[in-house]
Amino acid sequence: MNEPTPAPVTNAPAADRPYLLERVGEAAVVQVYADGFRDLPLRERTLVWHLGQAAIAGRDIFYDQRYAHNLEMRDVLEAIVTHSSGIDRSTLDEIVRYTKLFWINTGPYNNLTSRKFVLACTTADFVAAAQAAARDGARFPLQDGETLDALLARLHPMFFDLDVDPIVTSKTPRAGKDIVTASANNLYVGLTMKDLEGFEEKHPLNSRLVKRDGQLVEEVYRVGGRYGEQIAAIVQHLEAAIPYATEAMARALRALVTFYRTGEEADREAYDIAWVQDKASPVDTINGFVEVYLDARSIKGAWEALVFYVNREKTSQIQTIASQAQWFEDHMPWDPKYRKDGVHGVTANAIDIVIEAGDSGPITPVGINLPNDQAIRERYGSKSVSLSNVNEAYDRSTLPEFRSEFSWTVEEAERSKRWNAFAGELTTNMHEVIGHGSGKVAERLNGSPQAALKEQFSAIEESRADLVALYFLPDRQLVEFGLVPEDAHDEIVRTEYESYTRNALVQLRRVREGTEIEEDHMRNRQMIVHWLMANTSAIDVRTRGGKTYYVMTDPSAFREGVGRLLAEVQRIKGEGDYDAALALFNTYGVHFDAALRDEVVARVDRLQLPSYTGFVMPKLEPVTNDAGEIVDVTISYPLDLTTQMLEYSAATRHLRP
Numbered sequence: 001m002n003e004p005t006p007a008p009v010t011n012a013p014a015a016d017r018p019y020l021l022e023r024v025g026e027a028a029v030v031q032v033y034a035d036g037f038r039d040l041p042l043r044e045r046t047l048v049w050h051l052g053q054a055a056i057a058g059r060d061i062f063y064d065q066r067y068a069h070n071l072e073m074r075d076v077l078e079a080i081v082t083h084s085s086g087i088d089r090s091t092l093d094e095i096v097r098y099t100k101l102f103w104i105n106t107g108p109y110n111n112l113t114s115r116k117f118v119l120a121c122t123t124a125d126f127v128a129a130a131q132a133a134a135r136d137g138a139r140f141p142l143q144d145g146e147t148l149d150a151l152l153a154r155l156h157p158m159f160f161d162l163d164v165d166p167i168v169t170s171k172t173p174r175a176g177k178d179i180v181t182a183s184a185n186n187l188y189v190g191l192t193m194k195d196l197e198g199f200e201e202k203h204p205l206n207s208r209l210v211k212r213d214g215q216l217v218e219e220v221y222r223v224g225g226r227y228g229e230q231i232a233a234i235v236q237h238l239e240a241a242i243p244y245a246t247e248a249m250a251r252a253l254r255a256l257v258t259f260y261r262t263g264e265e266a267d268r269e270a271y272d273i274a275w276v277q278d279k280a281s282p283v284d285t286i287n288g289f290v291e292v293y294l295d296a297r298s299i300k301g302a303w304e305a306l307v308f309y310v311n312r313e314k315t316s317q318i319q320t321i322a323s324q325a326q327w328f329e330d331h332m333p334w335d336p337k338y339r340k341d342g343v344h345g346v347t348a349n350a351i352d353i354v355i356e357a358g359d360s361g362p363i364t365p366v367g368i369n370l371p372n373d374q375a376i377r378e379r380y381g382s383k384s385v386s387l388s389n390v391n392e393a394y395d396r397s398t399l400p401e402f403r404s405e406f407s408w409t410v411e412e413a414e415r416s417k418r419w420n421a422f423a424g425e426l427t428t429n430m431h432e433v434i435g436h437g438s439g440k441v442a443e444r445l446n447g448s449p450q451a452a453l454k455e456q457f458s459a460i461e462e463s464r465a466d467l468v469a470l471y472f473l474p475d476r477q478l479v480e481f482g483l484v485p486e487d488a489h490d491e492i493v494r495t496e497y498e499s500y501t502r503n504a505l506v507q508l509r510r511v512r513e514g515t516e517i518e519e520d521h522m523r524n525r526q527m528i529v530h531w532l533m534a535n536t537s538a539i540d541v542r543t544r545g546g547k548t549y550y551v552m553t554d555p556s557a558f559r560e561g562v563g564r565l566l567a568e569v570q571r572i573k574g575e576g577d578y579d580a581a582l583a584l585f586n587t588y589g590v591h592f593d594a595a596l597r598d599e600v601v602a603r604v605d606r607l608q609l610p611s612y613t614g615f616v617m618p619k620l621e622p623v624t625n626d627a628g629e630i631v632d633v634t635i636s637y638p639l640d641l642t643t644q645m646l647e648y649s650a651a652t653r654h655l656r657p
């Protein structure tokens, strides 16, 4: 599970280094800094270097998983933007704008709405630009005997037609489609949900399913299998990393290498266990087919990699929550039969990321809790990380108007300015550690509520984790644990409840098309706020000067409602009650009023607030001696998305056919 972007980002306030680098349409581009890297011992810096190479090596896997035409499209775009001398200025500006959004979103689909975006120049201008680039020496991904014109004609619908493959992940398909056929991603080819009835996947997480000659085939992601070249390169870098790892981490890396070689489910489990048992290593990585948000069935893992080190200063809060996990479990407001008896070590750290690729970069989560395998979580616990330097980069670039525009009173905006960062970090930490980490499910689900809840699973699980955090925030025990200052506790609770409520309105800016929400975290937040509106007296909808406000008026009623809803959401997960999940989200979480969205969009556009952020990662470079041994690894900050994306693409081109 991971947490995506919180509040939006824009102009960096007076900071002595740049955070916001540029604005591209709805997106902000922000540099993330890893200040602690320089202080790591050489051994750990060298470890991070090799793991970083393993992260870049797999980047193209996620491009291909997200859309079958992604890599070819990227090649075309990169050929043009790197050979631009003869291209008409306004056409080039549009192609560059589109290319940046393509890099940030890993293809032509908005990561929040799942919907396609297209080039806004004419076909003729695009063809002319490509021809100019070709004259300037650009090389295009031509198939055997194909001309440039034929290539551009073949890819034309992908670049220009909103009706071709319109949605990457569709959980609410139109009539005549199901969640697989309506989704444009590359996880399933030529099959429908009906074909899957009675079919048992041997490699649920790490395969593409293809219907070939009437038969379902699992194309397994492994060395020698699908993505074999990229995976072999990842393995090579992981093996280079092992000598620099702690023993616990080396065990996990060896298990990961084995899994990448065999692709077998048992080896994936062995890796998950080894990874979660490595609790104390100062450097860690996530590398593999992990999160299932891309798949409308919530089964197939999207490839991602993160490399990070522990931020010691910021780790104490999250570790306090983890060390009290049993207390929280014992006080959950749900049926005791869903309580875990002995909570296994939830390992929790604040970390600084050094590189993220695939499903976690350039758009990054702010918190992660893994493994996702429910059976392993219940037996071995989980590891939870809060991405400190990402949070810092968000915080350093929030525009004040963003708070005031949607706050009903000046006091509300002031509270937000004062406490929102603190309250947000605490609730994110609780969400990860005691939210995703808590509870158990009925035996008959065999540790896999995903199978029963299907496309509703992720949104239910995110709701559950949010509700746990919101439920415990006002608890006086938090003062006892030293997590909140007593004299500011009420104000912190009010700040978070107000912010959570406002967000249901403000997040509508991210869904500029249609009247339905696809993204799971957004569904969960809509659902919770609208359920509270319908079932408690905690929230008022008010208007003033033609503007709508969601106003949180009663923290006690808010918390009481959260407790009631949490009991039901845990029951739904615990029993795998698909019908109840579907009804809950259909009633409160999926549909919204287009007129209200248009109002919100107009308000944020007037203030020029971005909807989401792509991050530029630090750049690492090894320094070698005459013998070719690494004697130092330096870190620098590119401050430029284009430079970094072109570097990453060039680094892996040789791995593709």
Ligand SMILES: [Zn+2]
Residues within 6 Å of the ligand: 001, 002, 003, 431, 436, 461, 462, 465
């Ligand atoms: Zn989550």
